[in-house]
Amino acid sequence: MSKDGQHYSLSGRLALAFLLIAAMVFAMMGAFLYTSLSAELQRRDDIEIEGKLSQFLQLTHDAGTVAGVRKAQVVFREILLSHPGVYLAVLDKTGTSIAQHSEAPGASLSSLYESQRAERVAYTCTLGPIGSARCVFANxxxxxxxxxxILLARTASDRESLLRSYRLDVWAAAAVGSALVGLLGYLVARRGLTPVKSIGRQASRIEADNLSERLNIGRGPVELNDIAVSVNRMLDRLERAFVRLSQFSSDLAHDMRTPLANVISSSQITLSKTRSVEEYEALVDSNxxxxxxxxxxxxxxxxxxxTDNAKQGLKVSSLDIGSELRRLASYFQGLADESGHNLVIEGGGAVRADTTMFRRAVSNLVSNALDHAAPGSTIVLKATAQPRAMSxxxxxxxxxIPPIHLDNIFDRFYRVDPARHESGKNSGLGLAIVKSIMELHRGNVEVESGDGRTTFTLTFPKSAAIASLEESTV
Known part of the structure; x- marks a missing residue:
């Protein structure tokens, strides 16, 4: 689409480009050929008059005297009859014509007597009715x-006539050739863009109900194959996102319906008959x-x-991990004591992160660990420095956690234990929030589970990535 919003034909533009390029190429070739022909014709004229000059020098010398030269004019004319367009003049020391041959009335070579040119070297001259010519002389x-x-001149009229006709032929050939190249270029471009139209038709058929369909160009060009692969990957992401969105909507409706149903049903039961104050208070507490x-x-x-729409600004600062972990352990110590768990802090260091989000991500993991740890076991919070990150x-x-669940455990509303689906405490969003926080920090979260132990690891990038992150959130 052009700047003014109007659509244009790619085939037409390619054909126009072919036409312009062909016109330029043909014009340059024509100019080269024209120049070459002109130079060749001029070279032949020079050879002709230089050869005749040598011949007339010999005949003049054989004549012996000026009077003898005048008597030899008939011989001179007979020689030049077979060379139309060649003019001769023999001048004495005063510039007076002794012998002359001219096909054009009034054409005289005497005006060239004072020419300051080199002998026996042809040059361009202009002679009255003859016009432009090539001249040569010798003493x-x-x-x-x-x-x-002795002066000889070769008129350029026939040479110029030939070049004029050739010039017209060159222009006509260039115009016709350019038009043919433009037409053939249009046909080639139109056929070459057929796979593009095929991709467009396939893409137009993809709707929300058939996101599993993919583009296929068969044995099409490599460039379009790269585009089709990119579009197919985009469709893969869209399909996964659409499935997650559909599942999210279903889970959201179910999770919100449960507490609402509890409120409505308990209220209806309580209001079905007169209750005591204690019962009403219990209803209010439950609601x-x-x-x-x-x-x-x-x-x-x-x-x-x-976080999904990148509207959550980050206030990145340097945090002491040991201090932050001890703060969180102190916060959860009461819950840990009730469930018989022991919280242990290991390692330390510094990390650059948003304080509130850092605490929320680690708190969600600690809360999750308290929910699933074996009674009386130890929960370990550990900080480890890596070359380019802090974990x-x-x-x-x-x-x-069964391996089948590891790939989905960070999805929204996903629960490994369906029996906990109705738990009022567990909404299935805690780990999804942790993943979003780490993506905002350009880090990642991983889980390993086996041999009776489950470990969630947060990896925060060090200075270079954080510096770029701070610039992008200013």
């Missing part, structure tokens, strides 16, 4: 001691708990929506 001393000058659950779910969804891991002992 000769007769056996009688009398000096004479508040369910509303708080909905509130947490909505807040988590809003957080994920902001924080949370490890708990207990039931491992």
């Amino acid at each position: 000769e001393t007769l056996p009688s001691g009398e000096p004479v000058r 508040i708990e369910e509303c708080e659950r909905l509130q947490r779910m909505i807040e988590n969804m809003l957080f994920l929506a902001r 924080i891991s949370v490890t708990n002992s207990g039931k491992v």
Whole structure:
């Protein structure tokens, strides 16, 4: 599409480009051929008059005297009859014509007597009715001691006539050739762009209900194959995102329906008959708990929506990991004591991250570990420095996560244990939030589970990536 919003034909533009290029090439070739022909014709004229000059020099010398030269004019004319367009003049020392041959009335070579040109070297001259010509002269001393000058001129009229006709032929050939190249270029471009139209038709058939369909150009050109591969990869991502969105919508409706159904059903049952104050208070407490659950779910969804749309600004600063982990351990110590778990901090170091998000990501992992750790086991929070990153891991002992769930565990509303689906505490968004936080920091989160231990690891990039991150969030 052009700048003014109007569509244009790629085939037409390619054909126009072919036509212009062909016109330029043909014009340059024509100019070269024209120049070459002109130079060749001029060279032949020069050879002709230079050869005749040598012949007339010999005849003049044989004449012996000026009077003898005048008597030899008949011989001179007979020789030049077979050379139309060649003019002769023999001049004495005063520039007076002794002998002359001219096909054009009034054409005289006497005006060339004072020419300051080199002898026996042809040059371009202009002679009255003759017009442009090639001239040559030489001086000769007769056996009688009398000096004479012999002048020869070859008219350029026939040469110019030939070149004019040739020039017209060159222009006509260039025009016709350019038009043919443009037409053939259009046909070739139109046929060459057929796979593009095929891709367009295939893409237009892909809708939300058939996202599994992919572009296929068969044995098409490599360039279009690269485009088709890129589009197919994009469709793969769109299909996965669409499936996740559909699943997300279904899970969201189900998770929000459960607390609402609890509120409605408990309220209806309580209001079905007169209740005591204690029963009404219990109803209000239950409804508040369910509303708080909905509130947490909505807040988590809003957080994920902001991170997905890159609207969540980061306030990156240097954090002491040991201090932050001890702070979080102190916060969760009460819950750990109730469940009989022990929190252990190992390692330390510094990391550049958003303080609030860092605490939220690690808190979600610690909360998850407390929910799934075996009673009385130890939960280890460990910081490890790497060459280009800093990692924080949370490890708990207990039931491992089956391998089939590891690829999906960070998806929204995904739960490894379906029995916990109705839990008011577990909304299935905690690990999804952790993943979003790490993506915002240009890091990553990984999980390993086996041999009775499960470890979640957060990897934060060091200075170079963080510097770029800070610039992008200013």
